[in-house]
Amino acid sequence: MFRTSTMKTVAAAARRASRLAFASLLSMTALTGAAQAWWNNDWSMRKEISVDTSATGANITEAIGSAPLLVRLHVGNFRFAAAKDDGSDLRFVAGDDKTPLKFHVEKYDSLLGEALIWVNVPSVQSGGKTNIWLYYGNAKATAGADAKGTYDADTLLVYHFAQRGVPALDSSAWANNAQSAGQTADAAIIGTGLRLDGQQPVTLPASPSLAIADNSAWTWTTWFKAAALQRNAVIYSRRDRGNGLVIGLDDGAPFVEISVNGTPQRTTASAPVAPGGWHHLAVVATPGLVTVYLDGNAYATLNATLPALNTPALIGGDRVAAAPAAPAAVPAATPADQSTAAPQDGAAAPAAPADGAAAPAVDAAAAAPAAAPVAAAMPGFVGELDEMSIAKSARPAGFIKVAAINQGPTPSKLLNFSVDEETSSWLSGYFGVLLKAVTLDGWIVIAILIIMALASWVVMVEKHGFLKRQKRGNELFTPAFRALEDDLTELATESAVIAAEKTEKNGKAKQDIRRHSSLYRIYLIGADEIARRFPSDAKAAGHVLSAESIAAIRAALDAGLVREMQGLNRLMVILTISISGGPFLGLLGTVVGVMVTFAAIAMSGDVNINAIAPGIAGALMATVAGLAVAIPALFGYNWLTLRIKDITSDMQVFVDEFTTKMAEVYSVERPRPLEHHRMAAE
Missing domain, CATH: 2.60.40 (Immunoglobulin-like)
Incomplete structure (x- = not known):
């Protein structure tokens, strides 16, 4: 009967543990979902x-x-x-x-x-x-791409040089597309780039947005790779009559040259860069100061301001600056007209235009007075360019350094x-990645650990309820036993009456004493031993127990105490196995998982951190599972052991108390008091 009751109790405890685990899972799901917001659930x-x-x-x-x-x-x-x-x-x-x-x-x-x-x-x-x-x-x-919105309003031009056979397209909102196409350079630092041979520059438009006002702020950046060391190799140039802006390399040393009314100023040359490698070059102009940055660091400065420039610019080349035109000169030609070749010697001169027809374009430089200052053209840059941009503001030094590092190799x-x-479920995020990285052997170990965890939780829940009921039953029985005077077997037959007299919760008190009190079960052993020695009337006065009989009854009580202690410690071994075996099983799963991960890496040849990290992290999941089994079991074992010691001490004290009272009541013949006989008769 006791075994059947215990089985029912264990089953009820298992159901309670399952409900607790399910509730914990739901709470973990809610917490995880709240902690990991998801911008849009349509994206997985x-x-x-x-x-x-x-x-x-x-x-x-x-x-x-x-x-x-x-x-x-x-x-x-x-x-x-x-x-x-x-x-x-x-x-x-x-x-x-x-x-x-x-x-x-x-x-x-x-x-x-x-x-x-x-x-x-x-x-x-x-x-x-x-x-x-x-x-x-x-x-x-x-x-959902938006190239125009990727750059701020100060960005006037961005060339990725990703087009082939067509002029470079501007990715900014200003649409400052190139006017001529260049050669494509494959395998540049960022995708494809622009290859320059020093002979065919790329022309930029003279749009109003690209116009530079006098003494204005301005930023220019690009990546370059020189094919060889060159003298005064021009990467970017823009000349407007006597004003000019030239950016280039002089024997590998980046420079900026600014001309105002025909008077040039150039930055001081610093350490050159060797050809054949990619470098980030930036020029930032503020009123009164021009700074050159190389690979994100300040390289040179020039105390000058940008002049007004409204003409087309060139990438990878330079052109002779036009002097101011004479008052009666023909209007200056467009850049396309300037590139028109003159007729050869002996060739027929162009026919005169008919009345009302437009006059032919004339090179403005040829019409300029001889005294006007004219800048000499420099050779074009030979090498490759990539990612050129222009802004109408002075970018901060941190901005330039970020670009150099971010876009670099x-x-x-x-x-x-x-x-x-x-996804945004509880299996997403780092936890989901770890679960996906666990190998088959790791899942086997984790499954064993889950079974151990469930078993330990059931034991802890069942033991907690069992010990709680034991303590309550003992607390109800102890006052009733201590009230006995002459007949120690009285509670064996009248326990319900005694319990009802000594407690207020009659029905529940009787049930708790009979079913759950370990002291009552030990008492029944002693009462049965006394009743067997006085079979006619165990309640009659004058019964005497010899020392041998008392010792025999004490032995029976000790045997009952041992059996009760065995019942209290039953299934506690599952907790000790979980405490000691859980971490070792987890360690076994981790070691095997790490071995499998390194074996897979050795076979594939991929040794980057992204290939190693998921496997190692998944293998460590087994160790985490082992600790998750051992830590709660350790806390529960220590708590339950303390409670079991308390009940065991109460039983040992009760055995001594029962033996002492039995020796007092049955050692000598004593007549009962008169009032006791009267109460017994009533």
Whole structure:
């Protein structure tokens, strides 16, 4: 009967533990969903990108502000198979996971696993971290790129040189497209670039937006790779009569030359750069000062201001500046007319225009007075260019340094990619990635640990309830036993009456004593032993127990005490197994998982951190599971052991108390008091 009751109790405890585990799972789901907001549930994947300008990252302490950042995606940091083939489902969201960011795609090749994407980050923090989110994985999404919105209003021109056979297209909102096409350079620093041979420059338009006012702020940037050392090789030039702006290399040393009314000024040459390598070059002009930056660091300065320039500019070449025209001269020709070749000797002169027809274009330089200052043209740059931009404001030093590091060959100092997260459910995020990285052997170990965890939780819940009922039953029985005077067997037959007299909760008290009190069960053993020695009437006065009988009854009580202690400690071994075996099983799963991960890496030959980290993290899940089994079991075991010791001490005290009272009542013959006989008769 006792065994059946115990089984029912264990089953009830198991049901309670299952409900508790389910409630914990629901709460974990709610907490995880609340902690990991999801910008749009239509997108199933996302990745966090950290822009690190702290000392551990790019170490940029100067002000940066808004900046278009280049995000390079490859198979090591992006799952192309989870995105659309054309990348039209890509979206970028600010760190608050609410504000979409403007971006555009320069290149996206899912087959080769390569993408170049420009993202406008409104405020890049200097000396800290700025986080953004990359979302993808929406088959129904349409293209969301916005090249014009990627750059601020101060950006006048951005050439990616990604077009082939056509003039370079401006990615800014000003549409300052080139007027002539150049040669395409494959495998430039950012996709494709522009190859220059020093003979055929690329012409930029003389649009109103590109006009430079006198003493204005201005920023120009590009990437260059010189084919060889050249004297005064021009990368960018713009001349307007006696004024001019030339940016180039002089024997590998970057320079800026500014001419005002025919008088040139040039920056002092510093350490040259060797040909054959890519370098970032920037020129920032403020009223009274022009600063040259090389690879993000200040290289040279010039105390000068930009003059007014309204003519077309050239990339990779220079042209002779035109002097001021005489009052009666024919209007200056356009750049296209200036490039028209003159007739050869002996050739027929152009026919005179008919009445009312336009007069032929005449080179303005030829019509200029001889005394006017004329600048000599410099040779064009020979090499490759990539990513040229012009802005009508002076970009801060931090902005230039971010561009140099971010667009360079080693942008990992600035941009850090986290693991991919899937959906916004409780299985997403880091936890979901870890679960997906667990191997089969790891799942086997984790399954065993889950069984151990459930078993330990059931034992702890069942033992807690069992010990609680034991304590209550003993507390109800102890006062009734101590009230006995002459007949120690009285509670064996009248327990219900005694319990009703001594407690207020009659029915429940009787049930708690009979079913749950260990002291009552030990008492029944002693009462049965006394009743067997006085079979006629155990309640009659004058019964005497010999010392041998008392010792025999004490032995029976001790045997009952041992059996009760065994019942109290039953199933506690499951907790000890969970405490000692859980961590070792978890460690076994981790070691096997690490071995499998390194074996897979050795077979594939891919040794990047993105290939190693998921496998190692998944293997560590087994250790976490082992600790999750052992730690609750350890706390529960210590708590239950303390409770068991308390009940065991109560039983040992009761055995001594029962033996002492039995020796007092049955050792000598004593007549009962008169009132006791009267109460017994009543």
